Amino acid sequence: MSRFEGNPTAALLARPSGAVAPGELEEARAQLVAGVADAAAGLAPGTHLEIGLPQLRRARYRPELVAEPEGAFTWKPAFVRRSLGIATLRACVGGRYRAPAEAVGPVADLAVEEWRRTGWRAFHWEPWLAGLGAGGRAAVLADAVTWATPLWSALDWAAVGPVAELGRPDDRWPVPGPGDVHLRSRSEVRVLPPVAAGAPSSPSVLLSVAGGRPGDGWHDELAFLALVAGVASAARSVPARVVGLWPESGALRVAEVDGHALIGAVDRVVDTVAVLVDASTARMATPA
Amino acid sequence: MAPRGARGQRGGVPRTTEATGGGAVGADVAASGAPEWGGPTGPLAGTALLDRLRMTGRARPTVDPAFVADLRAYLDEGLTDVVVGPDRLVITRDRLTQVLLCPSHRSPDRCPTHVIPARPAAHREAPGRSFNLGLACGALVGALFRQIVATGAVADPMGDALDALGLDGYQTPLVAWVEGLDAAERSALRAEVERQAEGLVARWPSFDPSWLPRTDQSARAPLAGGSVELRSRVDFAVGRPDRSSASVALVDVVTGARRPEHREARHFDALVETLRGHAPPFATATYLARTGELDVDPVDHELLATAARRTLSGIRQVLGVEAPAADGTSCAVCRTLLVRPAVVVAVGAPTPVATGRPESAGAPDPLGAVATFPEEVAA
16 A cells, blocks of 8 residues: 555655666666567558557557547547646636636636637647537536546645646657657646755656556556656656546555666557557558 | 626526527526525525535534445455456446346336436437437436536527537437437427426526536446446536545436436445545435426435445346345335336336426326335425
């Protein structure tokens, strides 16, 4: 049982006990490049693979879905709830609103207004939301509130807010070598734990929110977020801890990140690439 | 669309005009000092409805991790002798309800949450799914309920609901089915959707945002090492989860007639919420959009223990390792009627969407005369 059982705020704010040494990150990076090159050898030229948490999870828990062809993208509330939910939380943490249900409407309206005024799409969904009728718009807002509320109520924002970065840009890293394989990691909250004056800075802690419940590979999945953050930026240290929150099942998991955890994530990426390459090959071999 | 600030008035005043097809619901609600919508003998509305949900008459239970652990252990231990296949067994309240009803009370035309007997003329198939007016009404009113909670107003009930459902790929066949109805069926459906939406706007209270109102909340609780998973989805939840005392209320919105199994369905919701969050809800309720009634059960250990027993029995029956109780005691309808076997659903009976009855009138339901629970709020 984790020492943070039931307390994600403590898991975010407790100073990590260790950190990944530069040599451990280099070792993980080397294994990642070699493993992906090997697994992606059969990838057809021109095929792009993006590996994120959804791909990691699907390949392990629902491999039958990997082989299904992807349909054309169309916006729907499920694709908006996270970004609108995070913007809503940001507005609440900033003290402008008391809770997600109060913030979501004004935040969505402001985003649409900004897009109309400047043409800049901060969230990408602004034109789609602007074109919806009252019923569709309400469905989008309701979905975002339902997404944001568990995170709003799970954390002590008075403590976390001042040191938290909500919805920072995804970490992306193109894996060097043959094949067009990109890694992408996305976390909802990044915290730089407070340190005493004069003490060395501490590695960051990430929080990831997911649907459903944790599978048996949750540790590698959380470590994957740290791995991608580490290889994507030479300037930042590897996050020392990743907290996973599965509100639907009330589950909290914490992965302390060390060299061993990074290698577990590397293995998981390589396995996922292999599954995706197999599926891609099978799709191409199937007559239309 | 009515401004959010106007929502506090909703439910506390009568409509000033009769709602008409396609007209605004809510825009015609004006502030006054008049009695609550529905009158003193009508269904509760506004703050009275809110109080009914908030004040159950019992102290809110304290969070008791040991009791929750006992519940989980009881369920896990009751499944140690069963073998679940390679795929996890998912138990929803609908699945549980169906397996626990005795055969004479099961019907393919009955959906436990939207129980309206299907009219054969309106019952057509879509690929992999079948629809009827009752199911359509449930989905449409469900979408409007979310809209009312999110924005406080509905301008065009049918249009708004179809608009919302059209965004959900799963509901696309239902939307197409509704749009393919003939004029008479569609008109009947529209009338019922507008009537229920009007009632929702007029009666449903405004919830302070700090109480964290949210819709369509789903919960899961894995059992037996994850090979069995309980899943629930409630239409509305309110209250900030607390570590010391129960602080969340769950509400399911039902568009059909009251059924005995609704009560057990909401108890199942309470059980899953307890196992998921380690804290029980303090109340679990069913809002009957058709009549405006709110059935509320305060949650206590006894309710949760009974729900756990029924859930375990249901799982074992789904797995085929336990036979249904021979005396019908596992069937909610039989236990309510105290007669076994009891009523067979009258397929072809008038559907509520076509009745146009006043909201306070009794539903044309074969069980309506006997299927009330004594502890439920009086209409």
